[in-house]
Amino acid sequence: MSSIQLGSDGALRHLLTLEGLARERLTALLDTADAFRESHERGVKAMPILRGRTLVGLFFEPSTRTRVSFEIAARKLSADVVHFDIAQSSTRKGESVHDTLATLAALGCDLFVVRHQTAGTAAHLAERLPEGCALINAGDGEHAHPTQGLLDALTIRQRKGGFAGLKVAIVGDIRHSRVARSDVHALLALGVEEIRLCGPPQLLPEVAPAGCRVEPSADRAVAGADVVIALRLQKERMEAGLVPSEDEYFRDFGIDARRLALAAPDAILMHPGPINRGVEIASEVADGPQSVILEQVRNGVFVRMAVMAHLAGAR
Amino acid sequence: MSSIQLGSDGALRHLLTLEGLARERLTALLDTADAFRESHERGVKAMPILRGRTLVGLFFEPSTRTRVSFEIAARKLSADVVHFDIAQSSTRKGESVHDTLATLAALGCDLFVVRHQTAGTAAHLAERLPEGCALINAGDGEHAHPTQGLLDALTIRQRKGGFAGLKVAIVGDIRHSRVARSDVHALLALGVEEIRLCGPPQLLPEVAPAGCRVEPSADRAVAGADVVIALRLQKERMEAGLVPSEDEYFRDFGIDARRLALAAPDAILMHPGPINRGVEIASEVADGPQSVILEQVRNGVFVRMAVMAHLAGAR
Amino acid sequence: MSSIQLGSDGALRHLLTLEGLARERLTALLDTADAFRESHERGVKAMPILRGRTLVGLFFEPSTRTRVSFEIAARKLSADVVHFDIAQSSTRKGESVHDTLATLAALGCDLFVVRHQTAGTAAHLAERLPEGCALINAGDGEHAHPTQGLLDALTIRQRKGGFAGLKVAIVGDIRHSRVARSDVHALLALGVEEIRLCGPPQLLPEVAPAGCRVEPSADRAVAGADVVIALRLQKERMEAGLVPSEDEYFRDFGIDARRLALAAPDAILMHPGPINRGVEIASEVADGPQSVILEQVRNGVFVRMAVMAHLAGAR
Structure with a gap:
């Protein structure tokens, strides 16, 4: 389990792995996801939970469905979404991934969704993110999703x-x-x-x-x-x-x-x-x-909304 | 003419071809487009007609002007727009286009704009879209635009x-x-x-x-x-x-x-x-x-707004 | 200095170079940037200054940080942002850059951010933009940034x-x-x-x-x-x-x-x-x-907001 994903108060600061998360927390996340799904089915189009927050996806392995799922989830919570094309980015010019993340954080991005081919990258990057930023692991090598x-x-x-x-x-x-x-x-x-x-x-x-x-x-x-x-x-x-x-x-x-x-x-x-x-x-x-x-795909949006809402301190 | 683009009530469900569309319907679309243009020129920036709907463009043939035109039209009607890069998508990993569309629909996309090099693809895909989704043909081979x-x-x-x-x-x-x-x-x-x-x-x-x-x-x-x-x-x-x-x-x-x-x-x-x-x-x-x-380009935005509004049942 | 970046009334119409800009104007831009930074730090998430305007970035040289910085700045001022991928665009099919810009302007884009490998391109393009459109040079060759x-x-x-x-x-x-x-x-x-x-x-x-x-x-x-x-x-x-x-x-x-x-x-x-x-x-x-x-990166957003606000006539 990753010790950095929980703050000293036990709150979820990042979501890197499910290993070590207690049943109560998992249940709370699923409950929130269900609540979002019900709101959606009642016709609620958007909620202001993440208003003013900015999500950026860093997909070092391309993935359309996961990227789109996070993007739609973020929009439903009124977050802004920044498009970041790894293939055209400064990491290609030799900039370290840490420097890329620090730059994006300085630009105002505060929710990072990262997919990477190497196990452990999500935790590694989360460790050095500035205060106030959260990272969600969207798949790191063979480690976790x-x-x-x-x-x-x-x-x-x-x-x-x-x-x-x-x-x-x-x-x-x-x-x-x-x-x-x-x-x-x-x-x-x-x-x-x-x-x-x-x-x-x-x-x-x-x-x-x-x-x-x-x-x-x-x-x-x-x-x-x-x-x-x-x-x-x-x-x-x-x-x-x-x-x-x-x-x-x-x-x-x-x-x-x-x-x-x-x-x-x-x-x-x-x-x-x-x-x-x-x-x-x-x-x-x-x-x-x-x-x-297709139910799994549909639920993916609500689960990601739940994770972001918990990371933002809303329950 | 494509029999699936009209519902049993005669309403427009998809826009696949102009072949077989009656003069009255064409005139109604042009009238709506003119009305949108007038609103725009009076300074109306956005209308809530497509609030809560999500447009995704699937351009198997790249096209910037058409893609941007649809995107601007969708935004003016308050729709969300999802970016979908075919070149990086699962269709490249061997997923069928039908499965890609079904996945996007499950994610919440309900307005599909499709350009494809093969005639008939738009109709073929529209046939299997779930209820509540509409497809606009943005060019299929030598067939229709x-x-x-x-x-x-x-x-x-x-x-x-x-x-x-x-x-x-x-x-x-x-x-x-x-x-x-x-x-x-x-x-x-x-x-x-x-x-x-x-x-x-x-x-x-x-x-x-x-x-x-x-x-x-x-x-x-x-x-x-x-x-x-x-x-x-x-x-x-x-x-x-x-x-x-x-x-x-x-x-x-x-x-x-x-x-x-x-x-x-x-x-x-x-x-x-x-x-x-x-x-x-x-x-x-x-x-x-x-x-x-350039008038044609300008009108493209208003015509696409009109098509989307008709598909959404607003007139 | 570029004579076309100031209107006959002395207002900023484009931002192509800092050469020739008077100390008073530079100071006014910095003051506006400082004011935006203070608003942001007080928790103001978005301002309606550019509501209804549409920014498009044309990056002939790829640049993630600058592109994202402009995009975040534009969103904070409530502008729409159109994604334009040069590599997939009609300029690749032989269309002239002038025609691409004229098309984007006809589509409703009115704030152009251009980076190009050739010195002078920004001014060259700005000259032929229609009335009501503004261009910001995001780097042209060895000339200016x-x-x-x-x-x-x-x-x-x-x-x-x-x-x-x-x-x-x-x-x-x-x-x-x-x-x-x-x-x-x-x-x-x-x-x-x-x-x-x-x-x-x-x-x-x-x-x-x-x-x-x-x-x-x-x-x-x-x-x-x-x-x-x-x-x-x-x-x-x-x-x-x-x-x-x-x-x-x-x-x-x-x-x-x-x-x-x-x-x-x-x-x-x-x-x-x-x-x-x-x-x-x-x-x-x-x-x-x-x-x-990282302070420079952070200030980049507020400076770009200031430039856009001045170009839009807001001070």
């Missing part, structure tokens, strides 16, 4: 009413997945009964995280599960020879109608997106009645 | 008072031009007397559209015309050998002072931009008193 | 209380620096006692500007100075063989603790950013108590 963990938890809670007694199967490249890591942190803290981690041997963690069970067979991992989370297969894994072929991967680990039928009858199917149809998920189930993939 | 057709019609109506009795010459690459196609649909429905289509033999349509006359000689096409529309010559045509050289093209089809003098004395000169000076149009007339090229 | 000159002057005034009696050392590539040029224009007009220009022989001006003293030794330039301005060393100078090596440059012209200690005890250290640590400036002083580098 905390807002994804929260939006997955929110989607599960909405559909299942709670976490007690739930069996969750996560299928795919567990070893390299920041999504899996953040899901595990959130779901264990929130009290699911069992998490099963499933994937090709080379993509399983060397040591199963406490509270999780490694299950090499996808059929057995999915059997009786209440929640099935398919992970995106990165093309890099294929290129690195860690996965034989898309066809074999789909046969052994892809979620299709036959495999999903092994889960609990009312199981929900999740995926962080973007999906590779016919690789880790079949179209018949991605577009089927058990899929909550 | 309906807002250009409307802004051209608006410009003509402002300058000529109406359409009855007008002779219109369109000069250039008729065969591949979505601008020409949308102009023809708009102007015939609005009741011009005659449309003359002129260009090199290889760039003329194989069959003249009903109501149009093909005229291989630019001098004869322009003679007596009330409106002369020069089309942009795409460099691809030259490279494909469909046009001999810029010089020859200019001599045979370029609009210069001599050729424009063959038109009616009060003829107006139009061009969809960006212009190739010295290729399809001479600077002396592009910047001359008969040119309404 | 007037908002940088103003923000440097503001930072000095805030720290030193005024300009009389001040000794200023500017160290680096004086010959090619638009920052140095604009600083000299501002500081001489505002009444500093002495400006010393220092750099490698090939990077010094052939003729020292009136009121400046060329000083080849960095130690002597810095000795007793109240203000030390280190300029960024462009990699191009190194590649062109105008500078031997980073190490030699740092030894001879870099500002480190030893060299800064030669200045007045309360001297301030400035740099336009982004900084090359260990090339023109040592980390120990860049991050030290005499450094006002």
Whole structure:
């Protein structure tokens, strides 16, 4: 867990990881997200919670859906959004990332959303941000993607009413997945009964995280599960020879109608997106009645609003 | 005509093409555009018609002027605008365009402006958009560019008072031009007397559209015309050998002072931009008193506001 | 000096250069910037001074910090900001820059911020802008960077209380620096006692500007100075063989603790950013108590607000 994300008063100063966050805090974040969703559905278009604050996204790895989700969330809370194109920035001219952030803070940016290919970058940058600035980790290497963990938890809670007694199967490249890591942190803290981690041997963690069970067979991992989370297969894994072929991967680990039928009858199917149809998920189930993939996307906006509101001290 | 752009109640749900739109609807759109222009000129800076709605532009073919025009129009109606860079998006990671749109809709985007190199893409995407979302075709291959057709019609109506009795010459690459196609649909429905289509033999349509006359000689096409529309010559045509050289093209089809003098004395000169000076149009007339090229640009904003307002159900 | 930046009534119509601007006008701009800074610090988030105006940035040379600074400044004054990506624009399709600007003006843009690699471009473009549009030079080749000159002057005034009696050392590539040029224009007009220009022989001006003293030794330039301005060393100078090596440059012209200690005890250290640590400036002083580098960044926003407000006729 990251010691710098909580202030000495216990308030959330940054959101770097879900590891170590107490159930009460996670629940409070999900409650806020639900409240924002209800306001939205009642027709409230914008709230002044972040008026006068300025969000800037620094995406060292490109990501449209996450960037847009944060941007829409920030606007709904009346924040300004600054567009920052890493590819055209001074970091290209040799400026250090720290200096770039210090400059943006001096310009008035005070909410930083950072995605970076290297684990630990979010914490590293947050440490040196000036007082009054907050940083949200939008994915750092294989380390964490905390807002994804929260939006997955929110989607599960909405559909299942709670976490007690739930069996969750996560299928795919567990070893390299920041999504899996953040899901595990959130779901264990929130009290699911069992998490099963499933994937090709080379993509399983060397040591199963406490509270999780490694299950090499996808059929057995999915059997009786209440929640099935398919992970995106990165093309890099294929290129690195860690996965034989898309066809074999789909046969052994892809979620299709036959495999999903092994889960609990009312199981929900999740995926962080973007999906590779016919690789880790079949179209018949991605577009089927058990899929909550677009619900996850929708919840992402409300979860990010909740995180920003908590960071701003509003509850 | 596209059957999906009208709802069962006859309301405009998407704007995909002008083909098949009745004169009354076209006139209503132009009237709304005129009203927006008058409001603007009276100093009204913004109207709340699209408050809470979110526009996203998906430009698979880059276009600055059209993108900016839609963005300014959306802002004047108080919509939010999301920036979506196709080049950095998940469609590059293999996500289908349908999934990208479904994701953006789940994020809260509900007004899609799409430009794509393939004819039919706009309709194809509109068909699968969720309820409550509208799509505006900002150009699909050689098929249609309906807002250009409307802004051209608006410009003509402002300058000529109406359409009855007008002779219109369109000069250039008729065969591949979505601008020409949308102009023809708009102007015939609005009741011009005659449309003359002129260009090199290889760039003329194989069959003249009903109501149009093909005229291989630019001098004869322009003679007596009330409106002369020069089309942009795409460099691809030259490279494909469909046009001999810029010089020859200019001599045979370029609009210069001599050729424009063959038109009616009060003829107006139009061009969809960006212009190739010295290729399809001479600077002396592009910047001359008969040119309404910048009026077209100005009207583009008001026409796009009108289309969005009609799509939103406001009239 | 540029004759077109002042209207016949003496009002500021564009900001192209500081050369020739009277001390009274510079002082008025700094006063407005100070007032905006105070409002901001009292918690005023936005002012309606530019409501209904639309700023567009045309950065032919990429620059994130300057672009963001203008954008934040414009938003604080309630202007709309249009994103214009030169790399994807029609100027790439062969459209002239004049036609691009005329098109943007027809679309409703009326505040143009232009950075270009060629000296004189800003004035050249401003000349042909339609009535009601204003242009701010954000750097044109080696010619001028007037908002940088103003923000440097503001930072000095805030720290030193005024300009009389001040000794200023500017160290680096004086010959090619638009920052140095604009600083000299501002500081001489505002009444500093002495400006010393220092750099490698090939990077010094052939003729020292009136009121400046060329000083080849960095130690002597810095000795007793109240203000030390280190300029960024462009990699191009190194590649062109105008500078031997980073190490030699740092030894001879870099500002480190030893060299800064030669200045007045309360001297301030400035740099336009982004900084090359260990090339023109040592980390120990860049991050030290005499450094006002982030103050410069902060003041940039307020100075740009002041320039826009003056251009809009508000004082």
